[in-house]
Amino acid sequence: MVTNALALVEKEGPQALTMRRLATELDVTTTTIYWHVGGRDELVTEIVRRQADRLAARPVQGDSPRQRVMDAARHVWESALENRAVTSLAYQNGAIAVLEHPLHRALVIELEAAGLRGQSGADAMRAILTTVAGFLLAALRDESATPVERTSAGLWAADPGEVDPTTVTALIGAADLPVLFESAVQAVVDHYVRDAA
Amino acid sequence: MVTNALALVEKEGPQALTMRRLATELDVTTTTIYWHVGGRDELVTEIVRRQADRLAARPVQGDSPRQRVMDAARHVWESALENRAVTSLAYQNGAIAVLEHPLHRALVIELEAAGLRGQSGADAMRAILTTVAGFLLAALRDESATPVERTSAGLWAADPGEVDPTTVTALIGAADLPVLFESAVQAVVDHYVRDAA
């Protein structure tokens, strides 16, 4: 049941997961699903939990603390990109913490190895993960779903103001999120984690 | 009509904005709304556009480029916090660019004043705004809507793993987002904007 739901989400996206759709897929009535898992929220939580178990906690790489912390942050990012559908589902239903908790813990452990524990560790972890979340929001957003005049590119084209034309051209073009991720997240990591000289 | 919709969103939140609800508020049928603005997406865009016009572009403060860029970024953050309901509505409907475009332009202008134009300007702008977006996502999320066992705090309490108890305690407590915003966003700003020595 949860297996079928997970497969449905991965094949047709988060918006395909409705009680009626899943019921049809399982050849039962919607009420049967309610009897088994009890409501859409619980179903989503179960799907996300299942996916979290599937996520192999790949080993953190790097020779220095700052490299290892950065790599742990990168795991959150890459894992989300590799599982767009379930990640989006988790985001939309407030279950992202369930999905990423093991990866978050790996990050905290690296921060502790870097000497950051207690409030300092929590602060560093939250600052880094919030930054990562911003990039995930940008990367998982379905651009094709919004009409041009509502996109950033469309607005720059229509309403550049006093901005340099070369900058406007760059703003109308596509962003290279993976590159921006590296520099922005690294900047935040470096602010909290200083390698011993 | 758009005025009433905006008032409804501000008073009762984004989820209160349904065609039927707004129709009742206006003492008309839903079809009347369709005749006037043409669909929910267009309605939301109009609401957000109206709100964007209302947002006074307060002057950017600071003596150095990095201070002024930081202040422009802070305006995006503060403006969103002061208008939670409309900002959430814009986020959920892919119209956030419409709402924030004037503030984004102010940021780009400060970046140009700092010597960043063309691709460098666009990169810096995107990295900074994506980081800000992460904090907005965290700040606008309705914590009370998700049950504890799905929150980060609940997961740390239930499943701390090999993490230091003092760190776990800090992770269960509330985050001070405004403080974290300052340090994380400043770190990203500093990475792109270097003051002349």
Next chain:
DNA sequence: ACCTGAACACCGTTCAAGT
């Protein structure tokens, strides 16, 4: 214990019809 049928209270949207 497990599943169904019928219903409730919602959504956004369309379209022919009225004035």
Next chain:
DNA sequence: ACCTGAACACCGTTCAAGT
């Protein structure tokens, strides 16, 4: 030009009833 009534195609959820 402006508005209505009725309908379509969806949602999540509940509850009495069946086996």
